[in-house]
Amino acid sequence: AQSVTQLGSHLSVSEGALVLLRCNYSSSVPPYLFWYVQYPNQGLQLLLKYTTGATLVKGINGFEAEFKKSETSFHLTKPSAHMSDAAEYFCAVSDTGAQKLVFGQGTRLTINP
Amino acid sequence: DSGVTQTPKHLITATGQRVTLRCSPRSGDLSVYWYQQSLDQGLQFLIHYYNGEERAKGNILERFSAQQFPDLHSELNLSSLELGDSALYFCASSVASGYKETQYFGPGTRLLVL
Numbered sequence: 265a266q267s268v269t270q271l272g273s274h275l276s277v278s279e280g281a282l283v284l285l286r287c288n289y290s291s292s293v294p295p296y297l298f299w300y301v302q303y304p305n306q307g308l309q310l311l312l313k314y315t316t317g318a319t320l321v322k323g324i325n326g327f328e329a330e331f332k333k334s335e336t337s338f339h340l341t342k343p344s345a346h347m348s349d350a351a352e353y354f355c356a357v358s359d360t361g362a363q364k365l366v367f368g369q370g371t372r373l374t375i376n377p
Numbered sequence: 378d379s380g381v382t383q384t385p386k387h388l389i390t391a392t393g394q395r396v397t398l399r400c401s402p403r404s405g406d407l408s409v410y411w412y413q414q415s416l417d418q419g420l421q422f423l424i425h426y427y428n429g430e431e432r433a434k435g436n437i438l439e440r441f442s443a444q445q446f447p448d449l450h451s452e453l454n455l456s457s458l459e460l461g462d463s464a465l466y467f468c469a470s471s472v473a474s475g476y477k478e479t480q481y482f483g484p485g486t487r488l489l490v491l
Contacts, residue, residue: 298479300482307379307381307467307482307484307485308469308482309379310379313479315477358476360476363474363475363476363478364410364422364433364435365410365420365469366422367419367420368419369419370420
């Protein structure tokens with residue numbers, strides 16, 4: 265069964281600083297990986313996804329993620345944080361058997377002015 | 378806006394009661410998924426329907442049931458509610474069925490059981 269681990273439930277960075285949100289997955293087959301963002305009192309919005317092909321995936325709002333099979337990682341980055349990036353971020357892997365998303369526990373990102 | 382709609386946005390009820398949450402998928406999407414988000418359990422998959430048929434079940438309690446109607450909207454029924462059922466319930470939809478599909482989420486229904 266697939267699983268996801270997000271390192272750190274909270275991350276605080278300064279405005280303009282690099283954002284790095286870590287995600288490691290476990291999957292016995294080539295994974296389909298996703299990053300979702302949840303703004304306060306809102307639903308989940310798809311940031312980006314990796315299916316096959318290019319390992320560096322670009323998403324919305326300046327975010328990108330790199331799939332590294334050797335490290336079983338799919339870390340999310342943004343070169344320069346903006347106040348509007350404050351939200352909770354979820355990494356997810358698609359379960360090949362049950363046709364569901366398996367989510368990490370989420371990382372709450374705080375941006376300091 | 379994902380195109381997935383959920384009603385109601387908020388729901389406050391008492392223990393022992395029954396509620397129905399409604400979800401309308403994006404236009405053209407045949408799959409509907411239900412998830413529960415709580416502080417202690419995180420985001421948990423409940424159930425998946427494809428074109429009216431149940432396709433997969435997750436950590437869904439026997440007190441909970443769901444269905445997808447011919448017009449493809451779905452309803453999640455929660456009965457004999459307990460305090461621990463208080464959570465955010467999300468619906469997601471995708472074009473087809475299968476692990477390669479991208480799921481688009483609705484805004485959620487926040488349920489508070491008192």
